[in-house]
Amino acid sequence: MSIPRNHHYVSQIHIKQFFNKEENLIYLYDKMKCNFFSKNTTKSLFSEKDSNTRFINHKKDYCTLEEDLNSHFESKFPENFKIIEDFISNEILTESVNNALLFFAKYGIIGDMRTPQYKQNVDDNILEAFQPIIHQCTPQLKQKIQEMFAFKQEAKYSNVIEYSNIAEQIIEKMGNLVFAIIIPNNLNDYFLLPDCSSFTAREKINIYFNPDIKEIAYIAIPLSSKIFIHFYSEKLFDNSIPDSIIKKAKSEEVFDLNMKTLNFSYTTVGCESELYLRSFIDKVHNQ
Numbered sequence: 619m620s621i622p623r624n625h626h627y628v629s630q631i632h633i634k635q636f637f638n639k640e641e642n643l644i645y646l647y648d649k650m651k652c653n654f655f656s657k658n659t660t661k662s663l664f665s666e667k668d669s670n671t672r673f674i675n676h677k678k679d680y681c682t683l684e685e686d687l688n689s690h691f692e693s694k695f696p697e698n699f700k701i702i703e704d705f706i707s708n709e710i711l712t713e714s715v716n717n718a719l720l721f722f723a724k725y726g727i728i729g730d731m732r733t734p735q736y737k738q739n740v741d742d743n744i745l746e747a748f749q750p751i752i753h754q755c756t757p758q759l760k761q762k763i764q765e766m767f768a769f770k771q772e773a774k775y776s777n778v779i780e781y782s783n784i785a786e787q788i789i790e791k792m793g794n795l796v797f798a799i800i801i802p803n804n805l806n807d808y809f810l811l812p813d814c815s816s817f818t819a820r821e822k823i824n825i826y827f828n829p830d831i832k833e834i835a836y837i838a839i840p841l842s843s844k845i846f847i848h849f850y851s852e853k854l855f856d857n858s859i860p861d862s863i864i865k866k867a868k869s870e871e872v873f874d875l876n877m878k879t880l881n882f883s884y885t886t887v888g889c890e891s892e893l894y895l896r897s898f899i900d901k902v903h904n905q
Contacts, residue, residue: 621680621681622680622684623667623668623671623680624661624662624665624666624667625665625666625667625668625669625670625671625683625684626660626664626665626669627664627665627666627669627732627733627734627813627814627815628663628664628729628732628811628813628814628815629687629691629692629695629815630660630661630692631692631695631696632695632811632815632841633660633663633664633811633888634660635699635811635841635842635843636809636810636811636840636842636843636888636889636890637660637890638890638891638892642658643656643657643658643892644656644657644660644663644811644888644889644890645888645889645890645891645892645895646663646886646887646888646889646895647886647887647889647895647899648885648886649880649883649885649886649887650885651885654892654895654896654899656892663888664813664886666734666774668680668773668774669732669734669737669774669775670683670684670687670732670777671683671773671774671775671777672773672776672777673771673772673773678772678773682780683777683780683781686780686781686782687732687781689782690724690781690782690785691721691724691725691728691781691782694721695725698717698718698721698722699718699841699842701714701715701717701718702715702718702719702722702799702841702845702847703845705718705799705864706799706801706845706864709864711862719795719797719847719849720789720795722839722841722847723789723792723795723797723837723849724782724785724786724789725785725815725816725839726815726816726818726837726838726839726847726849727784727785727788727789727816727818727834727837728781728784728785729814729815729816729817729818729839730814730815730816730817730818731779731781731784732781732814732815733813733814733884734774734775735884736814737774737775737776737777738775740775740776741770741775741776744776788833788834791823791824791833791834792823792833792834792835792849792851792853793823793851793852793853794851794852795849795850795851795852796849796850796851796852796855796859796860796861796862797847797848797849797850797862797863798847798848798850798862798863798864798865799845799846799847799863799864799865800845800846800847800848800865800866800867800871800872800875801844801845801846801864801865801866801867802844802866802867802869802872803866803867803868803869804868804869804872806891806894807867807869807872807894808843808844808872808889808890808891808894808895809840809842809843809844809845809846809872809875809876809879810840810876810879810880810887810888810889810895810898811840811879811887811888811889812840812879812880812882812883812884812886812887813883813884813885813886813887814882814883814884815839816837816838816839816840817837817838817878817879817882818834818836818837818838819834819835819836820832820833820834820835821833821835821836821851821854823835823851823853823854824853835850835851835853835854836848836849836850836851836854837849838875838878840875840879843889843890843891846867846875873898873901876898877902880902
């Protein structure tokens with residue numbers, strides 16, 4: 619049995635929430651090429667060969683990160699998505715709803731970390747940090763540094779983090795969360811899916827010896843064409859912590875959220891509606 623090596627950096631189950639069910643298509647826009655196109659499958663969308671492959675102990679590991687994603691996130695996406703849909707309908711906040719919201723906060727945390735651009739940037743920064751000393755160190759230390767980067771001959775990225783572990787660590791540092799679930803009021807409005815799944819913002823929310831350390835304090839995730847969730851660390855608010863809400867948004871707010879999604883995306887956004895996507899991009903260009 620062959621090992622799958624086409625690794626998605628946006629989960630297929632997430633992409634499907636932005637598909638046009640009647641046309642079996644997702645409409646896409648590449649902002650770098652100013653190009654509209656569509657796909658009728660999730661298989662080749664937001665994926666890269668060996669993106670989650672690691673080189674450990676002189677062997678290629680194709681499976682560990684993929685299994686981590688599947689067991690902690692992708693396999694649990696549908697049931698948690700249904701819980702959020704039901705919560706929007708009945709507005710009854712139960713323990714299962716809180717757990718579902720926590721699940722999607724963690725999923726949102728790792729969104730950008732899964733992208734090729736993020737992974738390449740991490741590896742480049744690590745290599746750059748060692749450059750000043752690599753030509754001045756002892757032969758033994760130089761060999762150890764070279765061994766650290768031996769993965770480059772066998773794998774695209776170092777992939778040193780495990781998604782589930784880093785999500786747990788960050789969510790713990792964020793502390794209690796305030797959420798805002800946004801629903802378009804106009805049936806003809808749609809949220810966009812970025813090629814980074816979600817986006818985050820950093821602030822100083824914990825006290826360290828170094829006072830300049832900023833950590834993830836806000837998570838934004840377009841969950842589907844009709845659901846957008848904000849998560850805020852309670853540590854962002856000094857005295858008055860706002861209530862969590864479900865809110866219907868006017869077209870202007872939907873546009874603003876989609877503008878943020880477009881800006882945070884690396885190259886591409888997806889949409890259920892071709893008409894909305896084209897009109898949105900026209901409005902962006904005419905601003």
